[in-house]
Amino acid sequence: MARVASSHFGLLRELPPPRLDPADLHRRLRQATVLRLRSTRPLRLPKMACLAESKPVEPPPIESPPEDENTAQPGAVKEGSQDASVSQSVNSVEFPNKDINRRVALASTLAAVGLFISARLDFGVSLKDLSAAAIPYEEALANGKPTVVEFYADWCEVCRELAPQIFQVEQKFRNQVNFVMLNVDNTKWEQELDEFGVEGIPHFAFLDKDGNEEGNVVGRLPKQYFLENVAALANSEPTIPHARVVGQYSSAEARKVHQVVDPRSHG
Secondary structure: OHHHHHHHHHHHHHOOOOOOOHHHHHHHHHHHHHHHHHHHOOOOOOOOOOOOOOOOOOOOOOOOOOOOOOOOOOOOOOHHHHHHHHHHHHHHHOOOOHHHHHHHHHHHHHHHHHHHHHHHHHHOOOHHHHHHHOOOHHHHHHOOOOEEEEEEOOOOHHHHHHHHHHHHHHHHHOOOOEEEEEEOOEHHHHHHHHHHOOOEEOEEEEEOOOOOEEEEEEOEOOHHHHHHHHHHHHOOOOOOOOOEEEOEOEEHHHOOOEOOOOOOOOO
16 A cells, blocks of 8 residues: 555656646636735724704794885995985986076076166267257246256267266156257357356256256266256255256367257257
């Protein structure tokens, strides 16, 4: 038996080693590596936890503060309130109502008319205008009204300067007082020149309703003098406040004598 066994071991030693396929060897090595890694990885046990069933808690609702038209949020501008305020300011400033427009238009019209009348009274009246509106001397002495007689000349600078003031007073008292214009250049009035003692022009003689002279003023004087004398005549006062007053005048000796064709003319 010993011999047989030795013979078998001798055969094993004498057998050549088996040949392995490289691909098969590579596969076996990979399997052995995977088994080794799995044997060395620690075992993970599932964690056990006991969870109590609970209902989710809803957060309390957040109440938003009531919106106030007068309260502005920080960082925000209410377009409605801003537009309303802007509209109110525009309506109150830029667009006045119709009543104000009518008043402004009326005031403008009255101012324009006043300026026109003032310009007409102060600058547009001439001696020719006064002479055309004057009452004839004979008629004035016969109608029973007090009379103002003005001796003048077309070349008289002071006469031309005072014409607007005389016109204003005439417009105020023309229904109560006669206003007569006598041109000193007309020879027709030689007797009246001597009667009233005319030496300078303009010469204003103030006559009562019976044709009696109450006084006279000569030359350039304040308008108030002429106005107060005419008012005294219109009110039938026994005297006038300015009976003998002389200002700057033009000499009557410089008159240019001529004969007027129409004897009824007071020019």
